[in-house]
Ligand SMILES: O=C[C@H](O)[C@H](O)COP(=O)(O)O
Ligand SMILES: C=C(OP(=O)(O)O)C(=O)O
């Protein structure tokens with residue numbers, strides 16, 4: 001066993017406690033919080049340090065332009081939906097997208113879920129008002145309940161323990177799917193062929209045929225497909241709840257380094273990336289690969305200072321910048337950052353989150369996004385990196401494998417009225433299964449044509 005304890009060694013893991021931590025719940029019961037923290041501290045890790053290291057090596061390849069990153073999953077996972085059908089649908093969608101992207105990029109795709117821990121949400125308002133009733137905002141299943149009642153909205157720290165248990169079960173299932181033949185290249189390709197039977201997607205047939213020919217070519221060359229029946233699958237979430245993240249941090253006895261064993265990858269959100277804040281401080285102390293969301297107001301100085309705090313030794317694969325500028329801003333803001341990074345010799349993996357800068361309210365009152373805006377931000381991301389000479393490394397998406405109606409547009413043309421049919425998200429709108437695949441085909445076409 002490589003993990004010994006979560007006791008403090010020289011790198012004071014509790015230094016964040018004296019700093020401001022934004023977006024934390026006000027837990028009403030201190031004793032219950034202590035109990036939850038000690039249960040989490042005493043329980044088994046969800047991932048082991050070697051798994052986080054393996055992802056870091058993969059992200060180093062992404063940063064060098066030798067691999068492409070695909071991270072996807074719900075805005076907010078829910079306890080009630082952590083069932084095998086829904087988790088399977090999400091994994092299947094990510095695997096289907098990955099095959100298409102592998103072909104388009106002619107590179108391996110690093111697959112990662114926004115899964116197995118994505119249970120805590122930063123909110124723009126502390127409260128929510130419905131029909132004149134004001135209650136605390138829903139902050140994710142690991143904090144409080146979604147149901148709009150005073151009781152359900154009270155934060156309960158024991159929800160972190162439940163979140164831990166469900167995260168471990170989710171990762172276990174994700175592994176079983178990706179190691180158990182579900183990931184078989186030929187099977188995934190057949191699923192894609194099924195998707196293309198819908199005439200709405202006829203324009204993607206050419207790419208599918210090319211993949212088909214590539215698979216036949218491989219078979220003719222005698223490729224052993226049994227090696228392509230499994231794939232690595234990593235998980236990551238926003239490191240928001242510092243009590244949860246700290247309690248799952250352990251010291252790796254191989255190296256004496258601390259790892260946050262709640263996930264392979266942790267990212268710092270746009271709302272909690274203050275240089276002097278608790279989140280940056282805590283995540284600077286753990287050895288996992290770390291993502292940082294960069295919104296449209298980010299300055300080059302802030303970006304460089306964040307890199308210095310999180311990755312002072314410039315360890316390959318340690319740092320991923322996830323930009324979320326909005327389709328209307330990306331072509332103006334991203335070049336300033338990538339140019340500065342290039343000038344300073346800063347190497348990070350760059351991924352685009354084309355979701356969070358493109359949120360709108362529909363005429364029918366739903367929080368939504370337009371598929372065309374999402375796609376436009378992705379196109380802008382590639383354009384900017386190509387013109388500056390930096391590397392567009394991957395996609396970070398809010399998606400689900402189910403047939404929901406939360407994002408406007410796509411070839412099936414979900415419109416304002418259509419949103420009501422199956423609008424199921426707890427926080428932000430997700431691409432549905434078809435929209436996710438369509439996006440992958442569009443990105444693959446773009447990668448091929450360059
Ligand atoms: O997922 C991201 C944030 O939690 C979300 O966009 C905040 O949304 P809100 O403005 O509804 O609080
Ligand atoms: C909260 C999120 O994003 P951001 O921090 O970029 O707003 C998110 O990824 O759900």
Ligand SMILES: [Mn+2]
Pocket residue numbers: 075076356398427428
């Ligand atoms: Mn979100």
